[in-house]
Amino acid sequence: MLIAAPASAQAVSSASGSSAYVQARAADAAGFPRLAAAGYATALKAEPDDQLLAMRAYRQALAAGDYNLASRAAAVMVRAGSAPPDADLLAFSIALQANDRTGTDAALARVAAGPLSFLAPVLQAWLAADRGQDPIAVLDKARDNALAGRYAAHHRPLLMIASRRGGDAVVALSALLTVGEENDDLRIDAATLFAGSGQRKLALTLIGGDRPDYALLRKRLGKGAKPSAAFGASRLFLQVAQDIAAQEIFPLTIALTRAALLLDPADDRARLYLAEALSGSGSDALALDELGRIAPDSPYRRGAEAGRISALQRSGRTEEAIPLARALAEGRDATAADARTYGDVLAATGQFAAAAGLYGAAIERAGGDGGWELQYLKGTALDRAGQWSEALPALQHAVALGPDQARALEYLGAALVVRGENLPEAQALLERASALQPDDPGISASLAWAYFTRGDVTRALPLLEKAVQGDPGGPVANEHLGDAYWTLGRRYEARYAWSAAAIYADTDAASRIQGKIANGL
Structure with missing residues (x-):
């Protein structure tokens, strides 16, 4: 070292x-x-x-x-003149926290003139509220920008609360809030501001019920942030971080969540997203440190535990993650997400049958059918556990629930092709997956193999060549390409493709491929 x-x-x-x-x-x-x-x-x-x-x-x-x-x-x-756009957000946060009006306005002017300009209307509105001006009039500037308007819609009722227009805020919230987790952040933010403004009863109506996290949030009402530009900016930065989380733009997520936490160090939601981005970018020790800052009585403690499990897995400490995941899944208030987390850990260690059981438990806890992804995870785990007859109904259910989910379509289609079952249906599934993700090498290879298996080598060949171009080291695509070349009499090219496939193939596949190199099909 x-x-x-x-x-x-x-x-x-x-x-x-x-x-x-x-x-x-x-x-x-x-x-x-x-x-x-x-x-x-x-x-x-x-x-x-x-x-x-x-x-x-x-x-x-x-x-x-x-x-x-x-x-x-x-x-x-x-x-x-070479600063990344997120540097202006950091400068804005630093100046706002320091009550530096000149610095705040200068940073915001740069935001408004740059690629993150869609954030400017909400930030300007919160500054207006802080300065005794009408924030809604400022916010209306976002109407001509669809992206800015999306964030403005979330902040409009919050700004109404900050401007002591609680009645208007209730009306605006009733139009925006529906039952479902997608509205959790707005409910929580509005409840926080109502409580911070002395309107505890209105706050309680937003986060009532028997959800454990809401119960913990109710205990904190009135003790957290007050209506301010710092509150609004921190929530806006968190929203953007949440929106881009699936894209794994880790440097931007880190910048956004650091800016949010500078303005509101007590926001554990921002800390969760920061930790995930740190772990995703390879800084697992920092991620674990951030997660350790989330108190045991935090409403987001379960998210912190799940994040800790994920960070441990990424850092190669899976054996430490397993007991944590088990404790989370078997706890008194365990959720569907907790069962899934444990299932993911077990699947990562090759315990597929046990993982399938956890995914089944997650489906039961979620109620109803559990959604396409849980059915997909259950089906793939059962398949990898050698239980195809049990896997098939779950995979079919996943496709029915997610007809536009390429992952589910490809897996079921490829699994049917490998087993020689219902090949017309398998081909149709793979064609649908390819239409959704035409540039995915794995899907192209699977569809090509369906064509090859049904005797249509001419249609298979260009797809296999495309798959290999997209993933030159892919053992499956190269092996299948070699098979297609051999069938068409192109023996030298077949052996070349098989040789490429053998480089990264697992032990069993490598032995099979060496046999093809030596003897052909």
Whole structure:
């Protein structure tokens, strides 16, 4: 190992700019993000105009939660005109927290002129509310921008509460809120502001019922954030982080959630998304540290436990994750999500039959049919456990519930082809999956194999060639391509494709492929 973390901080602080940079890169690679941030800070002090160094320092500082370094690095890039758009959000948050009106307005002007301009109307409206102006009039500027309008719709009732227009807020909320988790954030934000404005009864109507997390939230009413621009901006940044979470744009998610937490350090929802992004980008130790900041009595403690399990798995500590997942799934208030989490952990360790049982439990806890994804997970686990007769109905149910879900369509179609069952249906399923995701190499290979199996090698060949172009090392696509070439009499190309397939194939497949290379089909 290049660096022994505990003994290196002093060395970094006394190093020259170039050596500090080298040590920072080494610390980053070795998994010591805070030490890396310290190294970048030293290097940036020695080379204050180096834009590449400033960018590295900025991203590392945000990951480590070093706002001072992030601000310094961002200033270098702003002067050079090379700052990423999220740097303006950080500058806005820092200035707002410091009650720096000039700095807040300057940062917001840059936001409004950049690619994140769709956030400007909501931020401007919250500043107007703070300054005694009419925020709704400002918010109406978002009407001509669909994306800005989406965020404005969420914040309109919140701004009404902040402006002491509780009656109007109730009307606006009734039009927006329906039963379902997709409205949880608006319910919680509105309840927080009602309680912070002294309207506890209205707050309680929004988060009533017997949900355990709502019960914990009710205990905190009146103790949290008050209506302010800091509250509104933090929630807006969290919304964007939630919206992009599935896209795995980790640097932007980290910047958004760090900005949100700077304005409201008590928002555990933002901490959950920050931890997920940190873990997803390889900073598992930082992720676990952030999750550790979520108190045992937090309404989001179950999410923190699930995040801890995920971070442990990503860092290769699955054996530590298993008992945590079991305890979560078997707890008194265990949910469908908890059962699924445990099932995912077991599936990752090859315990497919047990995982299928957990997915079945998740379906029961969810009520009804559980949704396409749980049925899909149950079906795939049963299949991998060697229980095809039980897997088939679950996979068919998944396709029925998710007719536009390419994953479910492909898995069922490919599984039928492999078994030689109902090949016309299998081909139709794979054609639907391909229409949904025409550039997916795996789907192209599966559809091609369906054509090949039914004797249509001419249709199969171009799809297999396309699949290999998309995934040159894919063992399945290369093996099937070799089979197609051999069938068409193109023996040299067949052996070349099989040789490519053998490189990454597992032991059983590699033995089969070597036989083809030696003897053909």
